[in-house]
Amino acid sequence: MIRARGLEKRYGRRRVLRGISFELPAGGFLVVSGANGSGKTTLLRILAGLVAPTRGTVDIEAGRGRIGLLAHEPLVYRELSALENLDLYGRLYRVSERRERIGMLLERFGLWEARNERVAAYSRGMAQRLALCRTLLHDPDLLVLDEPFSALDEAGVALVDRELAELAGLRTVVASTHEPDRLAALATAELALT
């Protein structure tokens, strides 16, 4: 469950977020929409615990290590292979039977053949698929997804659609998007930032 009350974030004099309050029960799916610069990424970083709000409070049931963050960057080392990156994350996130889990995710996201290639050689879409593998690796209770469809081709979008449909109701999800209609069928709550 997430309970946010009066969230405000300032960077110097610039106010990025103001008066954001919402409650999302466990298993809820919150879609955050808004124009560029409306504070979507900042809100998601606050929910992930990476940024502290200037004012307000946020209570999150899922503790550190139980949050899966999909950010603008894939959060992987470009000079390591997909397998090496996921193995490192699997170790740090205490994933049990991590080799099996990594293999299953790489298969599911169509990266098994490219598992030993360095990420630097990946296309943007492949890197985004790897980022999704990393996000789901530790089977998180809370998924924080910043523009999950960005850089994906049609097949990639269909893959993410399928994953989100499977996870909806089972995991708490907060996803930001420019296209809220795409996630409307899964959403249990919506938050439009201005």
Add this chain to the structure above:
Amino acid sequence: MSYAADVAALARKDLKVELRTRDTLPAMLLFVLATLVVFHFALPTNAADDAAYGLLWVAIVFTALVGLTRAWVPEHEHGVLDGLVLAPCDRSAIWLGKTLATLAFLAAAQVVALPAFALFFAPLGAPAIAGVLLADVGICAVGSLLAAMAAATRSREVLLPLLLLPLAIPLVVGGVGSAVSSEPSRYLLFLGLYDAVFAVLSWASFEYVVTE
């Protein structure tokens, strides 16, 4: 046990990245050798060995800076630090892994630099080498923490030396003292104490550096 395994995995990752990119170690090697060559010609031929030991420490500190400036670049350029910070492992393991990797690069640079120094300037005794090793630990422990702070800013190349050099002065005093003093054990003890105090401080404060 898992803490040690986390540290080992993080340090191994840094070594692997460096082996593939060759961004840091070649730069450190070239820098330290070029610096020693310049000092060789800059120092008058009748200068005392003590002056040369001082120059060795200038070369060591600035070589460490070359490595430390690049230390957190992979984590910041691709946002990897966010992923590491969210992991349930002890965050200080991230600092310790980076410290050990940087220490390995600095030690590798010195494997070349110290014989070159002995060739160009003056012989290095066991206390002087022990001083170098102890000072390396201190430079890398404090430097990895400060480099993490500096890497989050746009001006990391300027900020890191401004933060590190004042804190490196005791290490230079201890390092030169261990090479030129008739009682090097006092200076080695001082370096050991510096390492212990600043390693604990850096270990304890890393969490606050990487979270807002």
